Amino acid sequence: MDLQTIKGLKSYFVEFGTRKVFVSEAGEGFPILMLHGGGAGATGLSNYSKNIEYLAQHFRVIVPDMQGYGQSTKGVKRSDPFGDLAEVMLGLLDQLKIPQIHIIGNSLGGACALRMALEAPERVTALVLMGPGGINTTRGLPTKGIQHLLNYYGGEGPSREKLRTFIREYLVYDGLQVSEDLIELRYQASIDPEVIASPPLQRPNGLKGAIRMDFTRDPRLKRCNTPTLVLWGSDDKVNRPSGGETLRQTMKNCDLYYFAQTGHWVQWERAEQFNAVTCSYLQIQTPSTFSGA
Numbered sequence: 001m002d003l004q005t006i007k008g009l010k011s012y013f014v015e016f017g018t019r020k021v022f023v024s025e026a027g028e029g030f031p032i033l034m035l036h037g038g039g040a041g042a043t044g045l046s047n048y049s050k051n052i053e054y055l056a057q058h059f060r061v062i063v064p065d066m067q068g069y070g071q072s073t074k075g076v077k078r079s080d081p082f083g084d085l086a087e088v089m090l091g092l093l094d095q096l097k098i099p100q101i102h103i104i105g106n107s108l109g110g111a112c113a114l115r116m117a118l119e120a121p122e123r124v125t126a127l128v129l130m131g132p133g134g135i136n137t138t139r140g141l142p143t144k145g146i147q148h149l150l151n152y153y154g155g156e157g158p159s160r161e162k163l164r165t166f167i168r169e170y171l172v173y174d175g176l177q178v179s180e181d182l183i184e185l186r187y188q189a190s191i192d193p194e195v196i197a198s199p200p201l202q203r204p205n206g207l208k209g210a211i212r213m214d215f216t217r218d219p220r221l222k223r224c225n226t227p228t229l230v231l232w233g234s235d236d237k238v239n240r241p242s243g244g245e246t247l248r249q250t251m252k253n254c255d256l257y258y259f260a261q262t263g264h265w266v267q268w269e270r271a272e273q274f275n276a277v278t279c280s281y282l283q284i285q286t287p288s289t290f291s292g293a
Contacts, residue, residue, distance in 0.1 A: 022071035027056030035109025041186030043070035050271035068200025078205040086115035126285035135243030145170035145238035233262030
């Protein structure tokens with residue numbers, strides 16, 4: 001989809017403190033925050049190119065580039081990356097004067113969304129998480145997909161071939177679905193000098209940092225009552241699909257749906273089904289007191 005054709009799409013910057021966040025939005029109604037994944041060159045618009053227009057028919061859709069990515073301020077705290085990302089996104093909501101919101105998060109964006117719900121449960125009315133990061137990460141070796149991600153800026157540095165391999169072999173079930181144009185778009189974003197100087201996704205900073213990045217080690221997860229829909233590709237090679245069952249068993253109000261023959265990018269690979277189930281779920285979870293103001 002050509003993002004320029006999305007009806008009513010507008011983009012702007014929001015600045016607060018030392019942060020500058022690039023935001024795109026479309027639609028009206030109860031707000032949804034859509035948080036993209038952490039792969040090299042990821043941005044909000046490229047991650048959700050197949051979903052924004054549909055959801056904007058029913059909601060006010062807010063799609064930022066997260067801290068460290070796209071046109072937003074670079075640099076993420078290695079001591080607590082999920083916390084840093086969540087702090088920035090909660091700050092963005094403050095600046096936009098949004099007291100409550102639904103959040104959709106893919107991979108790293110899912111980890112950020114979940115951390116926001118733990119830090120400020122009164123503000124997060126519902127979660128939709130697609131293959132979220134931070135589940136059982138200290139209870140087994142990293143997947144090959146995660147290892148490839150973490151090695152992207154290592155060795156001889158970023159390259160088209162590294163990114164092509166990650167996207168086509170690890171990110172999606174059928175790599176032939178991904179065009180060279182999309183790979184090139186991601187590659188150009190990944191070689192921003194500021195990103196190369198401070199990659200947003202790095203290995204945990206020591207044992208304490210690793211434990212902090214594993215939600216299953218956080219006692220607040222069992223107490224989290226936020227309505228949550230977990231969507232996971234059964235062939236995800238980045239974050240293990242077993243993480244979905246962990247969340248279903250741990251969280252008080254969690255539904256789980258697996259997509260067959262689907263990798264890590266549910267919202268892109270199975271866009272039509274994703275849009276339908278997500279829209280339906282979030283409409284049910286929208287507070288009845290919402291006036292549209």
